[in-house]
Amino acid sequence: MTEKKNDCVFSKMSRQYRPSVHFTPPAGFMNDPNGLIFDGAQYHLYYQHNPDAAFSANICWGHAISTDLLNWKDQPIAVPATIDGQAYTGCAVLDRDNSSGLFPNAHGTNIAALYTRSLPTRQSQYLAVSTNNGQSFEEYQGNPVLDIGSPNFRDPQVFFHEPTRKWVMALAEVEKHQIGFYGSIDLIHWTHLSNFGPAGLPTVNYECPNLIQIRDEHGALHWVLFVSINPGSPMGGSVTQYFIGEFDGAVFTPSDAILRLTDFAKDAYAMQVYSGLQPGEAVTFAWMGNWQYCQELPTQDWRGAMSLPRRLSIRQDPNGYPRLVQTPMNIEKLRRTLLCEKAAYLPKGAHRDISLPTGRAIELVIRLKVDESFQTDPAISGPEINRFEIAFANDAGEKLSVGYDVPSAQIWLDRSKLRGFDHPFYTGRFATPINTALYPDARMLDLHLFLDGCAFEIYANEHLETGTALVYPSKPLDMLRLKADGIGVTIDHFELYTLDKTMCRETL
């Protein structure tokens, strides 16, 4: 009886936490995005998947297709686990000119996949081709195409390097903390070009490298190398670091000694970029998860979500450092307005409550300006508290808040007041500085928030700061509260939307 009740509760929570816009697997476990490719007509999303249970085992490539990166059609398993090993992370490319010779009777799109077959004692790189638009893959007979006899050598990402007319593969020498670069003219024979690293945070494993050109605000292209590391994030567990620099077809050289992280929270890992797009165009998914707790999340029948699709660009921050800008894509057409306002004023000490519908994704776009300089002489009275808070709350006393501390120009993300999930590694609070020099007026701030089941995303400072976090309230958050603590706030711009459901998953 108790068990049944528990089952029922778990099932209800599984539906409550299901996002309606963020991609989640039909059932079972999902981690890294794989083989992201635009084939000219549709976007493919392959993903690390255990269809049979909500933990990592017997990993294959799940598959879904979409024309807008939001409405997804589930497809059959594309790459199964075999006797040669689980089908670990990899990529897909368009072999337009049949460089591999594996598309003799080319029709449709020549999609080749390269991925890691993982056995307990060996990880090697496999090539497979699809002659049915990515629905299924046939493995090349001469596999593996790259094998150095290592049990920790994985996650190939391949792109065609036009200036040197060859394919380049980046992959992780996991425990050596290096990214190896290899070259090939046929996707079959690979020659070692160089290694990058160790660089950045000390860690246990390097994973999921991605090397791609990304355009900056002036149109110039920069080479960006993403390296996921796990565990060893300063926030705990998994994190993605990235380097900006030059790539000459063989060697990646960072242009500075700055260590950048893609996220200031801790649930964005294994970011992968789409192939098949125009040069400089960078579209990406990150896995919303952290290996510290991804297999213990309170959804028993499914676990794992993708971030929103994000367009990447590069912008110089106020310190002069080029940094990643992440902008969620194609959301506009899903919007149903709940409330749009201009120039509302929230006086010092006031708050304002807005009811939220539940069971639908919520988007909030807000631009604000805090009141004039707030303190005359801190030497006499001590520092004042001047904070603006946006909280998603419920009548059970739970809240998920984002706030702006004005004197220190930092924002926070606080999920510690939610009670649906507790775990020793589930960090409750995150913060990042907001460099207000970005704005024409240092009193300004912009925030862009998404709450969709267990998926929470915050973009700030014109999308220069990104925070990605899994959130588990015990009851739905049906109230939005704006609070001006110690300082008046002019809300120049306020747009609150629900988003039409795009995922065919059972939600609550």
Next chain:
Amino acid sequence: MTEKKNDCVFSKMSRQYRPSVHFTPPAGFMNDPNGLIFDGAQYHLYYQHNPDAAFSANICWGHAISTDLLNWKDQPIAVPATIDGQAYTGCAVLDRDNSSGLFPNAHGTNIAALYTRSLPTRQSQYLAVSTNNGQSFEEYQGNPVLDIGSPNFRDPQVFFHEPTRKWVMALAEVEKHQIGFYGSIDLIHWTHLSNFGPAGLPTVNYECPNLIQIRDEHGALHWVLFVSINPGSPMGGSVTQYFIGEFDGAVFTPSDAILRLTDFAKDAYAMQVYSGLQPGEAVTFAWMGNWQYCQELPTQDWRGAMSLPRRLSIRQDPNGYPRLVQTPMNIEKLRRTLLCEKAAYLPKGAHRDISLPTGRAIELVIRLKVDESFQTDPAISGPEINRFEIAFANDAGEKLSVGYDVPSAQIWLDRSKLRGFDHPFYTGRFATPINTALYPDARMLDLHLFLDGCAFEIYANEHLETGTALVYPSKPLDMLRLKADGIGVTIDHFELYTLDKTMCRETL
């Protein structure tokens, strides 16, 4: 009436949170350690101090002396705020040969201090000398000795570079994210040598550089450059990063591209090393604080603590990276044994409770070995939970825990279950990987913990990992619970001590 009651409660909490072994100011606010110097007979601890209120204003140099770094005698204010500005962070050196010419009638110890005078529009470097063993300082008439007209140029640290026979000053070009190096033969005239940075994490401010030689386990000396940054820590707010490399008397060159942090929690900032010691000897204090919340801590009459004194050394970690080892000093003589055991076994699923006395600092030294490999086939059953937890708890349901997650070889520090302090930036949980390759047996782990009022320190992995955290239970933590969750644990070595009080502060 309510106000009086609150006063009384605040006062009680102020005493409950007062450490008895960690240094705290007599009253008011304390931040960075300053002018750390061993004069041949005693250790000086100067510190950033507002004696009049528990927040940062009118900063002067507080002062205390000790022969063992634990028993401190308070001294009068050593460097007051003046019309030239607040007395910000700086250093002290022994000018043995009267290179400055400011010790014409040398007697006692020739202590020279160099620090920043801070005005709202300008920060410049001041020289002062003491002819009474560091009790007070007389400022050089030609001050400032270094002024580039910047409002953000501070925190000089000076040492004598023997190979090039000159004084070298490191100081922070705060907003340029650089450490400037300057040279002098007399402590008065300074020539620019080089700049280091930007390097490491992007941030708002660079502060408190320290460049020092530290010995490794083989006796070799390494140059280590500490750079405190604030805000911009991935854990939120303030953090200290460090670089290991070469210094030729003019230029610091890191020997790798690894970014290291001194701490995996977030309350260790502005680390400063003692001058006046033997080459390669590195003794340090860090300020236990974080600018995100240091002025709002729940001790109304005093705020700010120093870490335990720590000896620094360098050791190669299992990945081959040289890293900092931090070992608390001189604690042994304070110990009173509560419980010492060898080879106790805690079966899977069991726990064990030990009563703790309150109002005294607690030290725990523990070495353990978890049971044999714990899982046969995760593909069938899913990952198991195998954790060992050490919790300081009370009957109000609060606990402060440190734990070891065996499958992922990570430890956590969890202060989120304490209820005496709540703040949007007060992060509850921290984690770090434990590289078990360090041990002869990968099932082994060692932890070294100190709980002393609001001061909590954890050292793990033979002191290769350090976590420093301010902790605020609403009631004293009077119970220690060891818990073996899912795996049996052999406790090879268990030493539990109270520590004799060394600080003349009123505690509870």
